[in-house]
Amino acid sequence: MDKSDVVTGARKPVTLRQVPDITPELPGTKPTLKTISRLSGLAVPTVSRALSDAPDIGAETKKLVRRIANEIGYVPNRAGVRLRTGRTNVISLVLSTEHDMMNHTARLISSLAGALRGTPYHLIMTPYFPSEDPMKPIRYIVETGSADALIFNQTQPDDSRVAYLMERGFPFATHGRTNWADRHAWFDYDNTAFGRIAVRDLAARGRRHLLLVAPPTAQTYAGHIVGGARDAALAAGVRITETTGYSSDSGSDAVRDGATASLTADPSIDGIICSSTSAAMACVGALESCGRKLGVDIDLFAKEAIPFLNLFRPQIMTLKEDVAQAGEFLARAAMQAIREPDLPPLQGLDVPRDLG
Amino acid sequence: MDKSDVVTGARKPVTLRQVPDITPELPGTKPTLKTISRLSGLAVPTVSRALSDAPDIGAETKKLVRRIANEIGYVPNRAGVRLRTGRTNVISLVLSTEHDMMNHTARLISSLAGALRGTPYHLIMTPYFPSEDPMKPIRYIVETGSADALIFNQTQPDDSRVAYLMERGFPFATHGRTNWADRHAWFDYDNTAFGRIAVRDLAARGRRHLLLVAPPTAQTYAGHIVGGARDAALAAGVRITETTGYSSDSGSDAVRDGATASLTADPSIDGIICSSTSAAMACVGALESCGRKLGVDIDLFAKEAIPFLNLFRPQIMTLKEDVAQAGEFLARAAMQAIREPDLPPLQGLDVPRDLG
DNA sequence: AGATTTTTCTATATCGATTTAGTTTAGTGA
DNA sequence: TCACTAAACTAAATCGATATAGAAAAATCT
Numbered sequence: 001m002d003k004s005d006v007v008t009g010a011r012k013p014v015t016l017r018q019v020p021d022i023t024p025e026l027p028g029t030k031p032t033l034k035t036i037s038r039l040s041g042l043a044v045p046t047v048s049r050a051l052s053d054a055p056d057i058g059a060e061t062k063k064l065v066r067r068i069a070n071e072i073g074y075v076p077n078r079a080g081v082r083l084r085t086g087r088t089n090v091i092s093l094v095l096s097t098e099h100d101m102m103n104h105t106a107r108l109i110s111s112l113a114g115a116l117r118g119t120p121y122h123l124i125m126t127p128y129f130p131s132e133d134p135m136k137p138i139r140y141i142v143e144t145g146s147a148d149a150l151i152f153n154q155t156q157p158d159d160s161r162v163a164y165l166m167e168r169g170f171p172f173a174t175h176g177r178t179n180w181a182d183r184h185a186w187f188d189y190d191n192t193a194f195g196r197i198a199v200r201d202l203a204a205r206g207r208r209h210l211l212l213v214a215p216p217t218a219q220t221y222a223g224h225i226v227g228g229a230r231d232a233a234l235a236a237g238v239r240i241t242e243t244t245g246y247s248s249d250s251g252s253d254a255v256r257d258g259a260t261a262s263l264t265a266d267p268s269i270d271g272i273i274c275s276s277t278s279a280a281m282a283c284v285g286a287l288e289s290c291g292r293k294l295g296v297d298i299d300l301f302a303k304e305a306i307p308f309l310n311l312f313r314p315q316i317m318t319l320k321e322d323v324a325q326a327g328e329f330l331a332r333a334a335m336q337a338i339r340e341p342d343l344p345p346l347q348g349l350d351v352p353r354d355l356g
Numbered sequence: 357m358d359k360s361d362v363v364t365g366a367r368k369p370v371t372l373r374q375v376p377d378i379t380p381e382l383p384g385t386k387p388t389l390k391t392i393s394r395l396s397g398l399a400v401p402t403v404s405r406a407l408s409d410a411p412d413i414g415a416e417t418k419k420l421v422r423r424i425a426n427e428i429g430y431v432p433n434r435a436g437v438r439l440r441t442g443r444t445n446v447i448s449l450v451l452s453t454e455h456d457m458m459n460h461t462a463r464l465i466s467s468l469a470g471a472l473r474g475t476p477y478h479l480i481m482t483p484y485f486p487s488e489d490p491m492k493p494i495r496y497i498v499e500t501g502s503a504d505a506l507i508f509n510q511t512q513p514d515d516s517r518v519a520y521l522m523e524r525g526f527p528f529a530t531h532g533r534t535n536w537a538d539r540h541a542w543f544d545y546d547n548t549a550f551g552r553i554a555v556r557d558l559a560a561r562g563r564r565h566l567l568l569v570a571p572p573t574a575q576t577y578a579g580h581i582v583g584g585a586r587d588a589a590l591a592a593g594v595r596i597t598e599t600t601g602y603s604s605d606s607g608s609d610a611v612r613d614g615a616t617a618s619l620t621a622d623p624s625i626d627g628i629i630c631s632s633t634s635a636a637m638a639c640v641g642a643l644e645s646c647g648r649k650l651g652v653d654i655d656l657f658a659k660e661a662i663p664f665l666n667l668f669r670p671q672i673m674t675l676k677e678d679v680a681q682a683g684e685f686l687a688r689a690a691m692q693a694i695r696e697p698d699l700p701p702l703q704g705l706d707v708p709r710d711l712g
Numbered sequence: 713a714g715a716t717t718t719t720t721c722t723a724t725a726t727c728g729a730t731t732t733a734g735t736t737t738a739g740t741g742a
Numbered sequence: 743t744c745a746c747t748a749a750a751c752t753a754a755a756t757c758g759a760t761a762t763a764g765a766a767a768a769a770t771c772t
Binding site: 042043044045046049056057058061080082083084085086 | 751753
């Protein structure tokens with residue numbers, strides 16, 4: 001027996017009559033709840049509640065309303081919803097405009113956008129410039145309520161943005177972990193594994209002294225790479241030199257010059273580990289200018305988001321970071337943080353497989 | 357004499373008294389016009405009109421209202437404005453998720469975002485998938501009114517998106533021209549000049565038979581490149597072969613295979629022109645696999661958004677396309693299309709300077 | 713002086729959706 | 743049969759900003 005047949009003491013529900021008039025009054029006018037109200041003869045709030053499947057609306061009524069809504073192509077007005085409920089249906093991707101980040105970021109954007117297809121959420125970009133306070137865009141979004149959730153990257157261990165958002169209970173997901181990783185949503189590439197694999201594979205090729213061109217130490221993942229590399233170096237009995245004065249984010253020229261200096265200062269270096277594509281290209285420039293032969297008397301191990309480096313030099317040893325996976329995960333994590341704030345936050349680690 | 361002193365027959369304006377109470381009632385509550393209304397003793401519409409500098413509000417009143425607004429950090433609620441006026445303060449960048457997302461688009465995004473800083477406009481991304489109708493996202497934005505203007509690229513001569521938007525009078529700006537270029541806002545790289553310079557520079561190096569790896573013919577700029585190249589080829593007396601079966605957008609593998617076939621089929625080819633970075637890299641792969649020596653018995657001329665190719669192979673002849681300039685221009689063009697629909701649309705051409 | 717004009721402000725309605733507090737109707741129990 | 747309850751609605755208020763119409767006060771004109 002259908003639940004809707006059990007009517008015990010009830011007001012007569014509306015009869016499922018024919019829709020009187022489908023043609024909208026003004027052709028250029030978008031349908032609203034009022035349009036459906038007029039067409040169905042029901043009050044506007046009834047229509048609203050019917051569409052949101054509220055328990056105090058009759059089954060036949062819901063069916064009628066949904067049919068009309070479908071036929072006239074009703075889509076809720078976002079400004080109306082936002083004004084009344086505060087829900088924006090917007091997820092903001094906050095990103096640095098630093099160019100180094102950009103090819104990575106472009107992939108992230110497209111995968112985030114893809115994951116939000118079919119959901120009511122839109123993706124907006126809130127850029128900030130490396131020269132200004134990273135807190136600024138975050139505060140702006142939270143204070144103006146211009147998004148339901150935030151996604152951002154370049155996390156630091158004691159990231160002030162994360163602290164701020166957790167304190168306020170504002171939904172967010174990060175690309176990269178923090179000291180409070182157990183308490184918020186994140187997705188991360190397993191950079192510890194990257195560091196470990198890099199050292200192991202280089203050691204397996206007989207390299208004994210590795211130059212590690214890591215990210216700036218402020219970033220959480222720099223620690224991961226260094227940690228993984230050190231562990232593996234101990235195990236394999238190889239030596240590691242961490243760069244000082246330049247990092248994988250320093251820009252091509254700085255890395256090239258820095259690496260050249262490092263290689264000249266210590267000719268025993270026979271392997272390089274790079275955490276970014278552009279740093280890897282700069283290092284190739286450096287080692288070739290020092291007269292070293294890649295794959296012969298020195299090896300280079302690098303991480304990349306796009307299969308590019310092996311077109312550049314087939315000898316480079318590479319590990320792929322699947323940014324598309326990150327985007328898809330972060331979109332889901334952000335939506336869950338919005339809709340189910342009490343559930344444990346989604347967390348995901350992309351563990352690279354060593355194909356070497 | 358101050359204009360505000362000329363009071364000829366007027367209602368007594370409000371006295372510029374001290375603000376009675378600055379503390380907002382509930383600390384977590386964002387200030388609205390109502391807050392300013394309460395603090396100033398003025399009606400809400402008066403406050404609104406004062407802030408928008410309406411002519412029927414007294415100078416002292418405006419000063420008072422602005423001061424309070426500043427002190428309590430008033431920011432207009434976007435949903436309120438949007439609901440009432442229909443203005444979204446949003447500009448949508450519509451882009452394909454497939455294309456050459458890596459360099460080009462990423463730069464475009466960051467420069468667009470930069471140009472919109474300090475304006476009330478936000479940038480949202482509306483991606484579409486190559487498999488689906490390019491009209492779909494456009495129609496969605498226009499019909500749901502989710503942006504005030506659109507920006508998109510990959511224009512075709514008789515672009516249906518442009519036709520649709522012009523017909524409806526919806527503000528937009530394109531990266532790339534169309535048949536109706538005189539009637540809408542656009543920014544374009546002068547690809548005719550690119551084609552011309554490429555041929556001339558290759559001819560100057562003694563190359564006599566050039567392979568042109570152009571974009572898909574559907575795109576407007578493909579015609580420009582081909583046109584420029586043909587003209588210059590006539591003038592210089594060199595031969596041009598346009599690729600068939602593959603274009604600069606076909607993907608690295610397809611370009612590599614195609615170019616290999618072309619070079620094998622016609623060994624007289626001693627120069628290649630590429631309109632994209634990835635195609636250029638693929639062509640290098642092809643020519644090297646044919647045993648040709650870049651810069652010695654064959655030359656390659658390519659366009660790139662980021663100085664990358666000369667790290668890859670210093671012998672590649674390159675011309676730079678300044679995408680940042682495009683982003684900045686398109687942002688301004690879109691804003692003008694919104695605010696001054698009757699002014700002639702902004703149009704800009706980036707003419708490359710030949711440094712060869 | 714009285715009517716008119718000007719300036720400056722207020723009252724009210726509105727955009728679209730949703731929440732809260734009723735109201736109607738039909739069936740139930742005594 | 744009559745109060746009582748449950749179900750299924752409707753009415754009114756609200757979110758924040760703004761457009762429109764109208765009202766109050768001061769200066770000007772006749």
